[in-house]
Amino acid sequence: MVSKCISLISPVVNDVTEYRIDSPLFNIQLKEDNILGIRVDCNNVLSGIAASDGYWIMLNPLDPSQQHNLHMKVQGTYEDESRQLIPFTTDVTYSTVSQPDAPTESLTK
Numbered sequence: 001m002v003s004k005c006i007s008l009i010s011p012v013v014n015d016v017t018e019y020r021i022d023s024p025l026f027n028i029q030l031k032e033d034n035i036l037g038i039r040v041d042c043n044n045v046l047s048g049i050a051a052s053d054g055y056w057i058m059l060n061p062l063d064p065s066q067q068h069n070l071h072m073k074v075q076g077t078y079e080d081e082s083r084q085l086i087p088f089t090t091d092v093t094y095s096t097v098s099q100p101d102a103p104t105e106s107l108t109k
Contacts, residue, residue, distance in 0.1 A: 013057070022053040062098040070094045 013019075028050040032040050040046040062068050071093045077085040 016055045016057070019055045019057055020053070021056050023051050025049050025051050062096075064098045064100040067095055067097050070096070 026049070028048055030036065030038055030040060030046040030048075032044045034040070034046075038046060072090070073092075074090045075088070077087050080086050
């Protein structure tokens, strides 16, 4: 990775390396028409082992009275099949409005 940056209005998180977390290996079963677009065998199920690796940012509750923009930008390189480094940039902004907690009724009357 060349650079990573996440911001939610302020402050900007310039060094997200401390937020990188990977999971232990886990078993996975994918069915036909799965979200990953992976072809399955004639039994319509693909079993295997997977892991998760990413940057996970937890936010404090957001003010429900306004829109919030979460901006993430990553610039880096990856190695292709011929071992050449290919540059890439991902620059995404999510706009969201948080919802106040829904009222709950007491279970005892």
